[in-house]
Amino acid sequence: MLRKNGTEKMHVDMKTRSMTSGCLERSVSWWFNLDVGNNINSSLNSLPLHPDVAHLEWLLGHWESKTLGQGTYPTIKSFHYHEQANFTHCGQPLLDYAFYAFHGDTGRPLHREVGFLRPRAGTDQIALIGAQNTGLSIVEEGEVRGKEITLTSHSVSRITFGKEPRVVKTKRILSLDQDGKLRQCFSMATSNQEMRPHLEITYCRKMP
Known part of the structure; x- marks a missing residue:
């Protein structure tokens, strides 16, 4: 019964x-x-890397900032932060990614973003599809040039009760330097500000 x-x-x-x-x-x-803490799943990463993302292999792994990243924008107080970045794959023609930021002084959780990097087969084109805890959902598109990815927003959506001013456009660059460090520079435009630098941080790889 x-x-x-x-x-x-x-x-x-x-x-x-x-x-x-x-x-x-x-x-x-x-x-x-699953090793949820690091977002690294060894059983998945042991799968063969899909040929369409072979040129993105330099991104794979768990990354952490050793020095503080910097956040600036005309409408907010400047701040410093630490961040973890994870790039994984499951044998499909895309990469999963996640960014977890923490306040540089207090360790308080800040920005969180998860999504996918999906290249267009046979070309240098690539798209980022991401969701953020700020209530934003972003599709960015751009190109891969060697070990540098440049992306500009194609669409920016947000929850109806999000705070003003609203984000209307984004741009980011992910690049690997000669020392094997990953760098991310993020710029944005809002409903009352033109495109300006917002975030800049450098990561060191923790897991290949």
Whole structure:
């Protein structure tokens, strides 16, 4: 007899799905084997890298800032921050990415962004599809030139109750220097400011 809260029904449905598809139990155990803390999944990264993202292999791994990044903009007080950056793959023709920023003095969590880098096969073109905890959803497009990626926003969407002024355009550059350090420069324009530099930070790779 089913309880009113549906708990027993859910258990039965889950068991049925597991028996019929043979996929549920495997998918659940696979998920809990993920190293969520670093967003690095060795079982996924052991898959062959898709040929369409072979030219982005220099991005793969877990990166951390050793020196403070700098945040500036005319409408806010300047600040310093640390950030973790993760780039992974699962054998598909794209990379997963995540940025987690923390206040340089207090360690308080700040900006968080997750998404995908998807190149256009056979070309230098690339797109970034990202979502941010600030309520923004951004599609940026640009080019890969060696070990440098330049991206400019194609569309910027935000939640209806987001704060003003709103972001209307973005630009970012990801580049690897001769010392093997990853650098990110991020600029933006808002509803009351022209395109200006906003964030700049350098990362060191922690995991290949």
